Amino acid sequence: xxxxxxxxxxxxxxxxxxxxxxxxxxxxxxxxxxxxxxxxxxxxxxxxxxxxxxxxxxxxxxxxxxxxxxxxxxxxxxxxxxxxxxxxxxxxxxxxxxxxxxxxxxxxxxxxxxxxxxxxxxxxxxxxxxxxxxxxxxxxxxxxxxxxxxxxxxxxxxxxxxxxxxxxxxxxxxxxxxxxxxxxxxxxxxxxxxxxxxxxxxxxxxxxxxxxxxxxxxxxxxxxxxxxxxxxxxxxxxxxxxxxxxxxxxxxxxxxxxxxxxxxxxxxxxxxxxxxxxxxxxxxxxxxxxxxxxxxxxxxxxxxx
Numbered sequence: 001x002x003x004x005x006x007x008x009x010x011x012x013x014x015x016x017x018x019x020x021x022x023x024x025x026x027x028x029x030x031x032x033x034x035x036x037x038x039x040x041x042x043x044x045x046x047x048x049x050x051x052x053x054x055x056x057x058x059x060x061x062x063x064x065x066x067x068x069x070x071x072x073x074x075x076x077x078x079x080x081x082x083x084x085x086x087x088x089x090x091x092x093x094x095x096x097x098x099x100x101x102x103x104x105x106x107x108x109x110x111x112x113x114x115x116x117x118x119x120x121x122x123x124x125x126x127x128x129x130x131x132x133x134x135x136x137x138x139x140x141x142x143x144x145x146x147x148x149x150x151x152x153x154x155x156x157x158x159x160x161x162x163x164x165x166x167x168x169x170x171x172x173x174x175x176x177x178x179x180x181x182x183x184x185x186x187x188x189x190x191x192x193x194x195x196x197x198x199x200x201x202x203x204x205x206x207x208x209x210x211x212x213x214x215x216x217x218x219x220x221x222x223x224x225x226x227x228x229x230x231x232x233x234x235x236x237x238x239x240x241x242x243x244x245x246x247x248x249x250x251x252x253x254x255x256x257x258x259x260x261x262x263x264x265x266x267x268x269x270x271x272x273x274x275x276x277x278x279x280x281x282x283x284x285x286x287x288x289x290x291x292x293x294x295x296x297x298x299x300x301x302x303x304x305x
Contacts, residue, residue, distance in 0.1 A: 001027055004063065005030075006027050006030050006067075008031070008032045009051075010069065010070040012046075014176050018172065019068060019212065021209075023213075024042060027043070031045055032044065032046045035050060051071055051090075051097065052094075058105075066109060066110065066112075067102075068112075068113045069113070069114045071090060071091060071094040071095070075144075091151075095114060098112070099157065102155070108160045109160050110161065111160070111162075111216055111219075113212060113215065114152045116145055116152075116166050116167065117145050118166045118228055118277055122136065122137035124199065124278040130226060131223075131225065131282055134226075139271070141271065149164045166228075168227060168229070171203065171204050172204070182246065184239075185239070188252060190242060190251030190252075191239060192236035192239055193239070193254045194254070194256040196234060197236070199234055199278035200235055200277060201229070201279035202229055202233070202299070204229070207293055211227050214284070214287070220287075224283075225283045226282065226283065229281075229293065231294065231295065232279060241296045242300055
């Protein structure tokens with residue numbers, strides 16, 4: 001085995017399952033920290049935690065090669081005051097708890113990756129945003145990302161390397177954004193959303209997992225890292241790629257006004273669709289990471305094969 005132990009905090013969601021599947025064949029032990037007990041599956045076991053208090057779960061962090069923090073309430077909701085508080089608390093409290101726990105450990109994880117969001121950058125249609133020249137945006141979701149990263153970096157963990165991984169939209173068939181967009185195509189309404197000019201920064205689920213392995217194997221990398229495919233794509237072209245792979249020649253567009261009505265009905269925010277996220281993974285590219293699916297055409301074809 002390549003690694004001894006990988007810990008996935010809040011790892012019972014979509015990306016957690018992707019990472020567990022990726023690391024299981026090359027790791028002696030995978031530990032998922034979850035609010036609910038789950039039966040052991042091969043070398044993958046679950047330890048119960050509440051994300052707020054210390055307990056037996058802290059032993060899982062001892063001598064871990066990697067800790068990935070995936071905690072956080074889904075932002076696909078209306079930004080009511082109640083939901084806003086839950087979005088903040090579900091990120092800041094577990095992150096603070098993990099930091100305080102690691103500070104006290106003699107044999108802490110070698111690498112701690114906090115999965116944050118590429119949405120921290122401003123709405124960009126003029127040029128890409130990367131780790132060196134990117135500009136932080138404004139608004140609720142950006143304030144969440146800023147507070148989250150501040151909480152992550154404020155703890156003193158000299159024996160644990162830390163990376164805030166600003167993740168784009170992770171694409172896979174089982175969950176996340178892709179199945180929902182595919183359903184629109186199936187219903188004949190898979191055209192552009194809004195004016196279709198907004199960029200979407202995405203990454204195939206295999207590249208998301210592969211990039212984390214890469215970072216684990218490259219101890220010279222730390223701090224802020226973008227995790228997106230090399231080329232962002234405009235919404236209209238993104239939807240066209242899904243239609244083409246699925247065999248649909250046409251999809252009705254969804255104007256911004258209709259999106260606003262629909263978002264209110266289904267309990268979400270139009271920002272998740274209309275904000276232009278043009279993000280470039282300069283650090284991954286400069287370090288030599290090779291994307292298995294660098295273009296949206298290859299990614300969509302693989303997902304739907």
